Amino acid sequence: MDGETTRDLAWEHAAASIIDAGRRLDRRGWVPATAGNISVRLADGRIAITRSGGHKGYLTHEHVIEIDIDGCAVRAGDRPSAETGLHTQVYGRFPQIGAVLHGHSVAATVLSRATDGDALYLEGYELQKAFAGQTTHLARLRLPVFDNDQDIARLARRIEPELHDCPMGYVLRGHGVYAWGEDMPTALARHEALEFLLDCELQHRKLR
Numbered sequence: 001m002d003g004e005t006t007r008d009l010a011w012e013h014a015a016a017s018i019i020d021a022g023r024r025l026d027r028r029g030w031v032p033a034t035a036g037n038i039s040v041r042l043a044d045g046r047i048a049i050t051r052s053g054g055h056k057g058y059l060t061h062e063h064v065i066e067i068d069i070d071g072c073a074v075r076a077g078d079r080p081s082a083e084t085g086l087h088t089q090v091y092g093r094f095p096q097i098g099a100v101l102h103g104h105s106v107a108a109t110v111l112s113r114a115t116d117g118d119a120l121y122l123e124g125y126e127l128q129k130a131f132a133g134q135t136t137h138l139a140r141l142r143l144p145v146f147d148n149d150q151d152i153a154r155l156a157r158r159i160e161p162e163l164h165d166c167p168m169g170y171v172l173r174g175h176g177v178y179a180w181g182e183d184m185p186t187a188l189a190r191h192e193a194l195e196f197l198l199d200c201e202l203q204h205r206k207l208r
């Protein structure tokens with residue numbers, strides 16, 4: 001197999017993983033309307049990301065485009081996700097990261113609006129152990145919350161100094177979550193764990 005074919009197969013595989021992830025997030029109700037965006041960094045450094053707009057539960061290969069590490073579309077005329085800068089920020093900071101997910105769950109949206117503070121705290125849940133280094137439900141985990149901003153470059157600048165302290169990802173207030181992992185299965189698992197914890201916390205607060 002020549003190098004060109006290998007690269008194309010790698011791209012097809014990355015695009016398929018993004019399409020599958022979109023369907024999965026949609027099944028869970030985390031990408032309503034045109035919300036959410038999904039990206040993958042390939043082994044050769046190329047970055048595949050969803051086009052801006054469109055429903056992420058109904059993606060095809062046409063909806064996955066290539067960007068560079070600065071967030072610019074490689075092909076003129078392609079319009080990548082409006083939040084591309086938050087994906088490339090993670091890739092730029094963490095060389096081992098291979099996939100980034102963003103969704104708009106009800107739990108993340110509501111809980112982040114219910115606090116004025118810069119974090120949500122999760123404590124008492126066995127699933128906290130889904131995150132690296134966590135061994136007990138008794139730990140108090142801090143999930144950073146950033147004020148939402150339509151200016152993504154400005155938002156990224158505000159996140160930058162805190163990014164080292166986001167082991168579970170982070171939440172944008174009234175907007176949604178960002179989660180990432182070494183590969184797509186890891187990113188999906190972290191995102192799912194985070195959403196489970198947020199959903200538990202929302203329901204728990206309603207009962208209190």
Ligand SMILES: CSCCC(=O)C(=O)COP(=O)(O)O
Nearest residue numbers: 034035036037052053081082
């Ligand atoms: C109607 S959702 C508003 C934009 C957004 O927050 C989002 O996640 C989707 O934006 P994209 O440009 O990636 O489609």
Ligand SMILES: [Zn+2]
Nearest residue numbers: 035036102176
């Ligand atoms: Zn969004």
